[in-house]
Amino acid sequence: MCSVVCVELEHCNLETVEHLFRDCDSSARIWAGSVLGIRVEGAEHLNMTDWVIDWVQYLRKQEGGLKRVILFIAIIWGLWIIRNKVKFQGLANNPQVLVGVLFDSIKERVHILNNQVDNKGSLKEPRGSVGDQLYQQKTDLRNGTPYHMIGQPGLCSALRIKVDASWEHSFKAAFGWVAYDELGRECMRSQVTTRAESALHAEALGVRDVVSWARSGGVLHLAISSDCLLLISAIADLTKTDHLIKDILEEIRSLASFFHCLSFSFVPRHLNSVAHGLARQAIRL
Template sequence: MGDDVFCVLCGTEHSKLETVEHLFRDCEVSARIWAGSVLSIRVEGAKHLTMTDWIIDWVQYLGRQEEGRRRVILFIAIIWGLWTIRNKIKFEDLAINPQLLIGILFDSIKERAHLLRNQVDNKGSLKEPRGSVGDQVDQQKTDLRNGIPFHMIGQPGLCSPLRVKVDASWDRSFKAAFGWVAYDEMGRERLRRQVSTRAESALQAEALGVRDVVSWARSGGVLHLDISSDCLHLVNVIADLTKTDHLIKDLLEEIRSSARFFHCLSFCFIPRYLNSVAHGLARQAIRL
């Protein structure tokens, strides 16, 4: 966040400079969320505090209350939820619709609170996941995330995953291409890539793109990877180990075998309109 970055939660007409204090606490939207939560936190008198001091004060105060650990987890989850909706507005062109934002916020809070509770041991300390995905083959999960098909292998940690959006293009002359864009935990673009290739089907082209992302992340030492694709068929095939298209059987085996090098590897379907950059890269590459 810099001096030239404005808060997207405020709205375009009244937007203020985005600082951590403003985004997570002082913004009118954030303040309403804190006040409306079960924690009933009022932020009006805290503007003289840095975000670090404010968080420490509240964590210590909540921790001393009945069910303190649970309330601290909720406090952290709300911060995570605010960051989630900020990134969806800024990087996924999500409309600032209060009802939609509240729905996404609560889904994010529930998801993050559930993960944090699973990582708290009997003494109340937070634990990082042990071992790699290869040691956690029983922790495969196929579910819905915000109503969207989602498949996860492994156990997510406290750090945010590297997020990559991928898409492919194909024609009946077997010419194909794929493109992808990687974003860091701040939602900033880290790398984009486009490759022209050959494929026997559109699904095979999509799988080639996913394999390329996994190979790149593995070689770069990435431990938490979240891959989004607008090919619902591919996400479903990756999730269902009993069904494999013969044209992508070898590719799927490579993708699945690479999972052991990650602590958490997830695949999520996204609509085409949220994947415009990767789609444009693939369309551009197929014309080369």
């Protein structure tokens, strides 16, 4: 892999699929430095779809072709993850940090794709549904409080986000959330004002916002904490859900299929003070 990831991943105003995954100088060095040894020079006339198809067909014909195709797909995935972490999560544009994240993303994607290879050497289609061996739901009690997990823990640490909401009887509402990286450092925070029918409704809107943001940013492992015990219980059991939030929770569960692992847990208010303060501040605006 290359030793430098250029700032184009963060600042290119004319970013195209071809530029991001192939034509950027940094992407080109990553392809050339990988064990695949792919050179992108002279490919400018090919759109990304044709370029990918050509390489997949070529790599499949080589010895160990399926594993080489998996690595090819994993590098594309890694470039996408890096771009989203820099652009949406404020990941420091430090070459050592970015290359480390890239390695982790590629390793994780190779592991997942290899697990989807059946005995005949073809890729299974991931169903992403409840009960699938690669996508399971689990509900249990931790320290006497609900804990709900969708998917399976992966090789990478989860992005941890604490969320809270505030509501007034005038139906004015607000929610705030704060994200922490694997080292426990704050990397993102948000405040949103809105309208809600109840305090529980506002809490559900806050969780949906977190899941939507993480999905758009390419986050794969996400751990969400809320001090609303009723909401975490409802996420774990839709049959006992307030009708005001049932549609929101079903939307959250639909978005959950895009994550490798998504967990929801309850935390006491005193451990959620930052998100609580953001929500209270926003509702006063």
